[in-house]
Amino acid sequence: MAGELALIAVSAMLVNNFVLARFLGICPFLGVSRRMESAVGMSMAVLFVMTVASLVSWLVQRLILAPFGLEYLRTITFILVIASLVQLVEMVVQKTSPVLYQALGIFLPLITTNCAILGVALLVQQKDYGFLQTLTFAVAASLGFGLALVLLAGLRTSLALAALPRAFQGNAIVLITAGILSLAFMGFSGLVRG
Amino acid sequence: MAAPPAVLAAPPAAVSRESTAVPGSGAVLAPPAVTVADLRADLVRGLWRENGVFKQMLGLCPTLAVTTTAHGGLAMGLATLAVIVASNASVSMVRGWIPTAVRIPCFIVIIATFVTVVDLAMNAFAHELHKTLGLFIPLIVVNCIVLGRADAFASKRPLARALADGLGVGLGFTMALLALGVVRELLGFGTVFGAAVFPAAYPPFLLFVLPPGAFIALGLMLAVMNRRQARLGV
Numbered sequence: 473m474a475g476e477l478a479l480i481a482v483s484a485m486l487v488n489n490f491v492l493a494r495f496l497g498i499c500p501f502l503g504v505s506r507r508m509e510s511a512v513g514m515s516m517a518v519l520f521v522m523t524v525a526s527l528v529s530w531l532v533q534r535l536i537l538a539p540f541g542l543e544y545l546r547t548i549t550f551i552l553v554i555a556s557l558v559q560l561v562e563m564v565v566q567k568t569s570p571v572l573y574q575a576l577g578i579f580l581p582l583i584t585t586n587c588a589i590l591g592v593a594l595l596v597q598q599k600d601y602g603f604l605q606t607l608t609f610a611v612a613a614s615l616g617f618g619l620a621l622v623l624l625a626g627l628r629t630s631l632a633l634a635a636l637p638r639a640f641q642g643n644a645i646v647l648i649t650a651g652i653l654s655l656a657f658m659g660f661s662g663l664v665r666g
Numbered sequence: 667m668a669a670p671p672a673v674l675a676a677p678p679a680a681v682s683r684e685s686t687a688v689p690g691s692g693a694v695l696a697p698p699a700v701t702v703a704d705l706r707a708d709l710v711r712g713l714w715r716e717n718g719v720f721k722q723m724l725g726l727c728p729t730l731a732v733t734t735t736a737h738g739g740l741a742m743g744l745a746t747l748a749v750i751v752a753s754n755a756s757v758s759m760v761r762g763w764i765p766t767a768v769r770i771p772c773f774i775v776i777i778a779t780f781v782t783v784v785d786l787a788m789n790a791f792a793h794e795l796h797k798t799l800g801l802f803i804p805l806i807v808v809n810c811i812v813l814g815r816a817d818a819f820a821s822k823r824p825l826a827r828a829l830a831d832g833l834g835v836g837l838g839f840t841m842a843l844l845a846l847g848v849v850r851e852l853l854g855f856g857t858v859f860g861a862a863v864f865p866a867a868y869p870p871f872l873l874f875v876l877p878p879g880a881f882i883a884l885g886l887m888l889a890v891m892n893r894r895q896a897r898l899g900v
Contacts, residue, residue, distance in 0.1 A: 493877050495731035499810060502723060544786060547804040548778040555771055584774075587727045587808040594804055637889075638896060643723055644888035651881030658878065 477608045480601075483664045484609050485616035490588050492620050492654035497588030501621055502646060504579070511625035515618030517579040519611070521561060522589050525554050526610035529593040530603065550593045555584045588617055623653060705830045712835030718811040719842035720891060725811040728802045729843055730880035736859050739847025741795050742802065743840025745784050749806050750839075752780040754820040754832030761821045773816045774807065781806045811839060850874045850883050 490496045497518070504510045529550045537543055562580045566573045583589060592613050596606045627649050636645055718724045728746070733739040756776050764772045785803045788796045796803065806812065815835050820828035848858055854875035856864035873879045 495727050495877070495880065496805075498726040498730060499724065502726070544782065547782050547785065547807055548775060551774055551778050551807050552771070555774060584770075585808045585810055585813060587805045590805060590808050591801060594801055598801070639889040639893040640885075642888075642892070644885045644892060647881045647885030647888065651878045651885060654881055655873075655878040658876065 473604075477604065479664055480605055480608050481612040484612035485619070486657065486660040487664045489616045489620055489654075489657050489660075490591070490613050491617055492650070492657045494591070496591040497586050497617055500579075500582060500586055501617075501624065501650070502643070503582075505621055505624040505628055505646075508622070508625045508629060510579075511621045512618075513575050514579045514582075515614070515621050517576040517583060518586065518588065518617055519614040520576070521554075521558060521580070521583050522592055522614040522617075523607070523610045524561065525557050525589050526592045526596055526606055527603075528557060529553050530596055530601075530606045533597055546594070546597065550590055554589050554593070558584050588613070620653065620657075624650060627653070700824055700826050704827060708827050708830035709834040712815075712831060712838040713841070714838065716835075717838045717842060718814075718835060719839060719846075720888065722811075724814065725809045725839060726884075727805065728809065729846060730877075730884065731802055732799055733843055733847040733850055733880065734854070734875050735851045736844060736847040738798055739843035739845075740840065741792075742799055743836075743843040745788065745799070745803060746806055746809060746812070747833075747836030747840050748784055749777065749780045750812050750815060750836040751829060751832040752783075753777045753812060753816055754828040755825060756780075757816045757820040758823055758825045758828035764821070769821065770813075770817065773813060773821070777812055777816065778807045811835060846880075846884060846887065849887065850879060853883070854879065 484490070488494055491498065491501045500514055500518070504514045532549060532553055533546070537546060537549060542549075558580055562573075565576065565580075592610050596609060599605075599609075601609060624646075628646065631645060631649065640648070712718070714721075716722065719726065719729050725746075728742050732742040753773070753776050757773055760772075760776075781804060784806070785796075788799075788803060815831060819831050823831070852858055852863060853871050854873075855870050856862060856868035874883055
């Protein structure tokens with residue numbers, strides 16, 4: 473069991489990195505990686521929301537959708553669960569921890585349309601994971617997202633000082649940098665089969 | 667890199683034709699009289715000048731994920747086109763009844779409904795394609811372009827204009843995915859839509875089919891476009 477969980481974790485974090493291999497959550501990956509602080513803040517917010525959202529949607533699937541044969545409503549249900557959860561988390565954090573709210577506040581609304589969150593919820597159903605596996609998968613996936621985001625933020629900080637050809641300035645060089653990062657992550661592909 | 671200029675030669679012509687129309691001219695709240703010029707401006711705007719992928723860097727997850735072949739890119743583009751047109755039309759028709767405070771959840775439910783329709787229809791009538799595109803069909807729900815058009819445009823405009831806008835933006839998205847798919851398939855396998863273009867001796871350049879190639883190909887295409895634009899003095 474522990475071995476299986478470790479395998480899921482390594483696979484979700486490194487081998488099938490959500491951003492660099494699966495293309496989930498590209499918008500925040502490119503959007504908030506300009507500065508290191510916002511990259512770290514976004515990673516934390518995603519870690520939090522992704523873990524909670526995947527567990528809640530797992531419960532919804534097991535307790536409501538599957539028993540009543542409503543699987544075709546999965547997409548609608550999950551996106552609503554995620555949207556309301558994000559709203560709820562925002563309100564709770566605002567009331568209970570102003571410090572945390574200041575750090576994560578502006579990132580929370582953006583997370584509803586982060587496809588990595590809905591992606592995890594759907595992938596968990598596709599792979600038919602149990603509760604512990606879901607938890608491991610979600611935490612590892614969000615850590616992998618954070619890793620990629622922080623790495624790119626570091627690279628972009630250096631890029632800002634580099635003399636670039638005119639045509640490559642802006643998004644072009646960021647995409648190519650992300651491509652090289654993704655190439656580096658392909659080196660992990662021998663670690664886990666499948 | 668001979669392909670991108672050829673593929674992208676069409677849109678600039680469309681832009682120059684449109685430049686006589688004032689963008690957003692229908693924003694006033696007076697009783698909307700929809701003119702043909704309005705409709706044409708709405709249709710053309712999304713094709714190139716406000717292209718979701720190339721100009722605004724939105725909806726990149728499906729763009730990068732499914733464009734290993736031209737076929738996948740075209741299919742994903744058309745699926746998204748169907749959702750945008752349907753959701754724009756519905757949002758425009760119910761725009762008077764949705765309270766501003768809860769508009770986003772309402773739009774998301776409308777979009778999710780059409781995504782489910784497309785998902786189930788594709789599974790029934792194009793099962794192989796459904797398997798190839800996989801996760802990214804349900805993920806059309808969180809494509810920022812779809813929600814963006816619903817909120818920024820369709821919720822404030824009459825039906826005809828929302829339809830024209832949805833069609834334009836959807837076609838622009840399809841075109842971008844098709845272009846990226848063609849470039850990646852051509853460089854990766856030497857084929858386009860499965861038909862050999864390069865001589866059989868062309869060794870498959872797998873990088874462009876693998877995930878890193880998606881980022882690099884789009885990055886290079888943006889660079890080529892930047893250069894073209896700099897040359898044209900835009």
